[in-house]
Amino acid sequence: MLAMEFKAVIKKSQKVAIDEAIRTARFVRNKVLRYWMDNRGVGKKELDRYNTQLRDEFKFVKDLNSQACQASVENVERAIKRFFDNCKKKVPGKKGYPRFKKHSRFGVADAARTVEYKQSGWKLSPDNKSIKFTDKKGIGNVKLKGTWDLWRFDQKLIKRVRIVQRTDGYYVQFCIKVDNHEQLEATGFTIGLDVGLKEFYTDSDGYSEPNPRFYRTGEKRLKFYQRRVSRKNKGSSNRRKAINKLGKQHLKISRQREEHAKRLARSYRKKSAAFIVGRLCIKGDRFCCKAALF
Structure with a gap:
């Protein structure tokens, strides 16, 4: 699809x-x-x-x-x-x-x-x-x-x-409804990725991708817009405008996170025959591992 x-x-x-x-x-x-x-x-x-x-x-x-x-x-x-x-x-x-x-x-x-x-x-x-x-x-x-x-x-x-x-x-x-799978030549190269909190991920070759922390970067602007919302009278047009600006800042951060993850996934997909991604289960105390083959 x-x-x-x-x-x-x-x-x-x-x-x-x-x-x-x-x-x-x-x-x-x-x-x-x-x-x-x-x-x-x-x-x-x-x-x-x-x-x-x-x-x-x-x-x-x-x-x-x-x-x-x-x-x-x-x-x-x-x-x-x-x-x-x-x-x-x-x-x-x-x-x-x-x-x-x-x-x-x-x-x-x-x-x-x-x-x-x-x-x-x-x-x-x-x-x-x-x-x-x-x-x-x-x-x-x-x-x-x-x-x-x-x-x-x-x-x-x-x-x-x-x-x-x-x-x-x-x-x-x-x-x-179309077949959206892209056929790539097998490279015979497999790599493992460990997704973490401090680093965005660390691969099996020892390379660590720094965490861009888009939310922390934009937190100052979020606080600024949030204060403007709280200062406006409820139901006023100025409050609606302030809420809209706050929403746009949240949307910007969301898009930055999504595009960053897509860019990194595409880069590994093109140069690897397969890669295995390990992630932490935040809701529980067990370790989850998800495999993606290409």
């Missing part, structure tokens, strides 16, 4: 419609989760049937595409399955009991800031530079800004379309 992400260029009216769609998806998820908590032992059929009841009872739920509502139900089903799997495997620490999703002010996107469509409710333009959402939420035509070549793939291969809200705007993600 290949994920492509584009920046969404939207108008004010479209922003309101997207926020309403995200709130509706979150509402369906939380209602279905509450139904499962109150009726232990219910399965997939009962959850799907309750989703249909919600669409009949609330007009704003019916305005959202039916498969988008179903995607919210599937999100609950995955959370429940993950919880029971962790219990069976006796994973140390908390088992990940399903929790309600609420609106978060800043940070990276999660299920609380996402609405997911399947293979209906949207239509790509012939040039693949815009997408039109056809349900009754009124999102309409959304322009896409990015460098991915979406036209190279058949639209039938697009299995999911997500609208993601982040602090710096809205994004549209496409999940495409």
